[in-house]
Amino acid sequence: MKKLFGLILFMGLGVLIILALNNTISFPKFGSVDLSDRVADAYLDNDNVSEVGSANIVTAIVVGYRGFDTLGEVTVLFISALGVAFLFSFKKEKRLDLKFKPNFMLKHGSKLLFGIMLVVSLYIITHGHLTPGGGFPGGAIIASGVLLLYLADDKFRSNIKGFKVLEGVAGSLFVIIGLLGLILATSFLENFIASGTVGQLLSAGIIPIIYVLIGLKVGSEIASVVDNFLTEEESA
């Protein structure tokens, strides 16, 4: 009864929000957005596109115009990985036993698959400024590859220390590139490398470099979170 009442109450709230939005004149109707009075219009402007040098406008925004947000975002992931490790720090650790015996094919096939995933993620990361994708999905694919290794082998433990070092170094390099922008150009995270021709692999200035760093950082952070979730206290 309480649940039904709650459902009606919250659905009413939702309908209220929808009605309020429908009655707002400045709120554009779905599917008929006019970009000309938004700041996004400038991002699609030809001069700006060739200045930033990224064919994928979303990448241009994520790493270029709003690169500071992205720095904040990898920090969020960093701090939650830190927190997970903090909460799961036991005196004696062991691998979580999944009670699942992998066969020969899976055990060796997974290593091959891991290699393929690594290559794919590398492609996705380095082509982030040309095609959909980039640092976040690429890094997440690396982490999924690590996850696969964990699932295929009951005894597998990856090198957590290595992840930590990678995380720290990639993050520091991100900030250092930002500071280089402050020193070599005028402002933090400013592009200080020529942006080249739009559409080529080696273009867009610091965007591919930052995306590689983001990919490494996201990958190592999520992988260390996965490792932490797969450890437990040894009950002996």
Next chain:
Amino acid sequence: MLWFDIISGIVGGLMLILAFLAINSKKLINSVLLLSGLSMLAVVAFVMLKAPDVAITEAVIGSGLVTSLFVFTLLSTRKEAKK
């Protein structure tokens, strides 16, 4: 435009049903799997809304890694319950 509305209506309706089931399901593992399905449908919605970057990210992170984290949490605690 008409087809878009029909398909998006179906996707949206399915998402609402899945969300409702996920909230009200008795077993935790079912609720987690329904969330994963919901996330998959969200990927479809992102593709329809012309957001390929977001779709890829959601597919890998949202429905893959988050679900596995949920499942690991449930797995690690189920074993303790048996003891």
Next chain:
Amino acid sequence: MIQYAAILLFVLGLYGIFISTNTIKMLVSLNILEIGLNIFIISIGFNYQGIAPILSSVSDTGLIYVDPLPQALVLTAIVIGVGTTALGLAFAKSIYQKYQSFDLNDMEESL
């Protein structure tokens, strides 16, 4: 249509958080809320005639693109959501280790 569904998903997530006493259920509801919010954010930049904001060459003129800014924001929001969920699950697990349950009602008196 999908915009309304997104708002309803958002309030469904809120509803789920308020009625459930189970930590895992609360996190599932939080994820539903975030999915709804993400779809809503994308939907405010959508245009029926628009195409995905990736240029094939600089000289393209007269093409309508969908708004790229909300997409960039959602990329950030998704990753932030993963961080919150992972931390929440870690807390849920440590609650479980302390009280042997996910249900907050089972341990209200020991609070």
Next chain:
Amino acid sequence: MSAVLLIAIPLLAAFISILFKKYSIYLLFAVTIFNIANVFLATEGIIIIGGFSPPLGISLLVDTYSKIALLLVNALVLVIAALNVKAYPKYGTILLLVVAGLNGLVLTNDLFNFFVFLEISGIAAYLITASNKKPITTFRYLVIGAIGSSLFLLGLIILYSMFGTLNMVDMIKEIALNNNYQELVLPFTLMFIGLGVEAKLLPFNSWVKGILGHSNTFSGPMIASVYASAMGFVLGRFITNLFNFEGMLLTVVLVILVAGIVLSDIMAFASKKSREILLFSSVAQASMIALLFVNGIIIWAVYLIIANALSKTVMFMIINKAQKDVGSDEVKSLQGLFANNLVIGIIFTIATLSVMGLPLLVGFTIKLNFLTELADAGQIWTIAFILIASVVEGIYFVKLLLKLWYPEGNLIKVNYHLSFKLVFAIIALALLTFGVYQAPLDKLDNTVDTVMEVVNNG
């Protein structure tokens, strides 16, 4: 020096510190001291990031108002970390991220960037409260905090779709052009609720009791004074510049805030636990600060934030240390705490009297001034309720003080380290000086006012 270093250097230090875990706390000291120096050197105005002019890219806004906030936040983090270096040595990296997150919150001039920093500082706060060893309360805090920031995000997205910009100064101009407040009610309500969750405003703050009611010498002052003051400054920025409450919404917000002050003072009155009395008192203060900002009394709101942060640091630390040694925070079991600790007792009394607003202390000056300004604005009902709340506040604080001073039965022993006494004495002296000597206040408040005007005019 550029103000962006205030955010970038702590982040860099945090990323480096996980490679050298043992030295992270020393890195924190170095970084906060560097930041405090940097606040004085930083140039004021709009700081561009990424080399794109404001509406395109993200920018920071540095003015006297944000400089005061930065100074307070960084100095308090330094003091609290230094006093807890023995008891909680593992929090160096997290505190570095707290510094980066809160500095970003205060400085940023971009709504979505604000949301990102809200998440950074929020997640850091969950980890700080994990030191309470009460995972359930922390989990509740995490869920409520996540809802709050999601509501904030929803509100800002609606604003973006209406005005097509995320830059705050730009947004304020666009809103002034639009001149239709009716449309803004929904996004502003959502954003206000989202901020209210973090700023401990009453109907949205169900997490506070669990968190501060079980706090320790580290998490108590961090949440009750550092986070509270940063959120107070941020709330002030939003209320005076962006929200500009009008009409129905203004009435609703005023009623909520006044009810928040009265109700939380009554709850403090009814409580028998010393930490709960303190936490309800700080909830009342948070609502009071928001109320002053809504009424446009910026100067005294800023001083209230500073005075509150200073006195709450002292009070939470003293009570939490006593709780740790005695094992209970019931007022009864702490009776006669100050009979053995004369210095600590005097300092605690000064801080309490300042919060109550007795003459000769900074709390009195603030209260007198904002009541006069409210009277000028004709807010008779608000004044009446604030006075009632003050009387209730006075009664429960005097009761608390009497119990803590006069022992009953056997004496309890709590040892405060010399460094505690020294820092507390300095804070108490500051509260006294500001109360008697007001010349620097008058000079400072003008600048706050003028900068606010500059921002308002774009």
